[in-house]
Amino acid sequence: MSNRLHNNANEFFSKIIMSHLTGLYTPYSVNRPLTQQEKIDQFHQGKPHCESKFIRDGDTVIKMNPTYLETVDRYYADKGNARLVTSIIFAFLFGGLVYGNLVFFEHYFYCGKELPSTFDMLFLLLFFPILYFCLKLTLKEWFKKTHYPIRFNRKNKMIYVYQVSGNVLSIS
Numbered sequence: 001m002s003n004r005l006h007n008n009a010n011e012f013f014s015k016i017i018m019s020h021l022t023g024l025y026t027p028y029s030v031n032r033p034l035t036q037q038e039k040i041d042q043f044h045q046g047k048p049h050c051e052s053k054f055i056r057d058g059d060t061v062i063k064m065n066p067t068y069l070e071t072v073d074r075y076y077a078d079k080g081n082a083r084l085v086t087s088i089i090f091a092f093l094f095g096g097l098v099y100g101n102l103v104f105f106e107h108y109f110y111c112g113k114e115l116p117s118t119f120d121m122l123f124l125l126l127f128f129p130i131l132y133f134c135l136k137l138t139l140k141e142w143f144k145k146t147h148y149p150i151r152f153n154r155k156n157k158m159i160y161v162y163q164v165s166g167n168v169l170s171i172s
Contacts (some may be wrong), residue, residue, distance in 0.1 A: 062147075067155050073148040083141050086134040089113075092129055110143075 061167040069144060115148045144164065161169040 062149055068151050068153040070149045074151060076147045078128045079141060079146060082137045086138045089130065090134050095128060096123065097127060 060072045060076065062072060062122060064070070145162075146164040148164060149160075150162070153160065157172060159171040161171070
């Protein structure tokens with residue numbers, strides 16, 4: 001029972017991560033078969049999708065004219081989420097660092113106790129890798145564009161995909 005529950009949980013979380021955040025924080029898997037969920041989520045021309053009948057924030061058209069239709073990329077609705085998470089983690093770490101320094105200086109200067117304890121050293125050893133992770137995740141969003149448009153040009157029958165790397169992928 002426990003093993004089956006564990007497998008179902010792993011499958012659930014891998015579907016969420018695979019379907020929603022792949023490509024923004026982790027690279028896409030290529031040359032793989034489509035999952036059952038991807039087959040269900042397929043859109044068919046002229047038919048409304050059974051699960052998403054309402055307009056959502058991520059389904060935004062930026063500009064439309066007689067020549068082209070420009071939409072936002074799939075990550076538009078998720079912009080800022082990584083920064084929120086890393087801000088919370090960083091606030092706790094920074095608070096812990098300040099508190100630890102206050103306790104250290106109080107004990108060292110007022111009580112005459114020894115230099116940093118094992119706990120203090122372990123905290124510092126954990127602080128810097130977590131800080132590195134938070135900064136790396138934050139820089140994935142900072143100094144980047146708010147969205148990367150996808151332009152469908154009707155007249156020359158081209159699709160232009162503006163990528164995070166700065167390249168423009170043209171598909172005919």
